[in-house]
Amino acid sequence: EPEVTQTPSHQVTQMGQEVILRCVPISNHLYFYWYRQILGQKVEFLVSFYNNEISEKSEIFDDQFSVERPDGSNFTLKIRSTKLEDSAMYFCASKDRASPYEQYFGPGTRLTVT
Amino acid sequence: DQQVKQNSPSLSVQEGRISILNCDYTNSMFDYFLWYKKYPAEGPTFLISISSIKDKNEDGRFTVFLNKSAKHLSLHIVPSQPGDSAVYFCAATLRGGSEKLVFGKGTKLTVNP
Numbered sequence: 001e002p003e004v005t006q007t008p009s010h011q012v013t014q015m016g017q018e019v020i021l022r023c024v025p026i027s028n029h030l031y032f033y034w035y036r037q038i039l040g041q042k043v044e045f046l047v048s049f050y051n052n053e054i055s056e057k058s059e060i061f062d063d064q065f066s067v068e069r070p071d072g073s074n075f076t077l078k079i080r081s082t083k084l085e086d087s088a089m090y091f092c093a094s095k096d097r098a099s100p101y102e103q104y105f106g107p108g109t110r111l112t113v114t
Numbered sequence: 115d116q117q118v119k120q121n122s123p124s125l126s127v128q129e130g131r132i133s134i135l136n137c138d139y140t141n142s143m144f145d146y147f148l149w150y151k152k153y154p155a156e157g158p159t160f161l162i163s164i165s166s167i168k169d170k171n172e173d174g175r176f177t178v179f180l181n182k183s184a185k186h187l188s189l190h191i192v193p194s195q196p197g198d199s200a201v202y203f204c205a206a207t208l209r210g211g212s213e214k215l216v217f218g219k220g221t222k223l224t225v226n227p
Contacts, residue, residue: 041219048212104160107157
């Protein structure tokens with residue numbers, strides 16, 4: 001069964017450093033998302049991406065964040081200058097038109113900022 | 115911002131009995147609701163969904179009920195199995211736009227053998 005994959009599974013970085021989290025969505029999906037979950041809190045929407053552009057972003061998704069679909073398979077989230085409060089699980093998700101609302105999630109990347 | 119609320123952080127049931135997980139929402143514009151299951155160190159897995167035009171959707175052991183007037187939905191698992199032990203998230207979305215999911219905080223279900 002097709003699945004969303006994410007790399008790395010765990011990333012440790014120092015405050016102020018740039019990180020890139022990578023995702024490979026399900027191949028025929030057209031809509032892509034990033035969510036995050038800070039420990040003990042709810043899963044929060046960060047950004048949605050469709051047709052090679054951002055369709056919506058949350059207040060969390062400030063100028064330090066960017067997304068890119070550099071080729072036909074990868075979808076990346078970049079944090080330019082990490083802060084301690086960026087420590088969280090980051091989940092990538094994708095969906096297609098056939099199942100208009102069900103999003104399929106990757107296993108997540110645990111980002112630890114020290 | 116508490117648009118989707120799951121007021122019970124945990125629930126414990128015996129194997130074979132019914133598990134009922136509850137969810138409330140405040141935004142009357144939501145028109146589609148989903149339940150996700152999450153095991154530790156994994157991403158959320160889609161379980162079952164319901165459109166706002168329905169009041170019930172069933173898939174095997176899982177049934178979701180929607181009460182629009184009360185802005186309340188529930189997930190019933192019958193019979194519960196130890197493998198159902200996980201965190202269950204309720205999520206809601208709006209038709210059109212990005213169709214982002216708005217999640218509740220989750221309920222940790224433990225099914226005891």
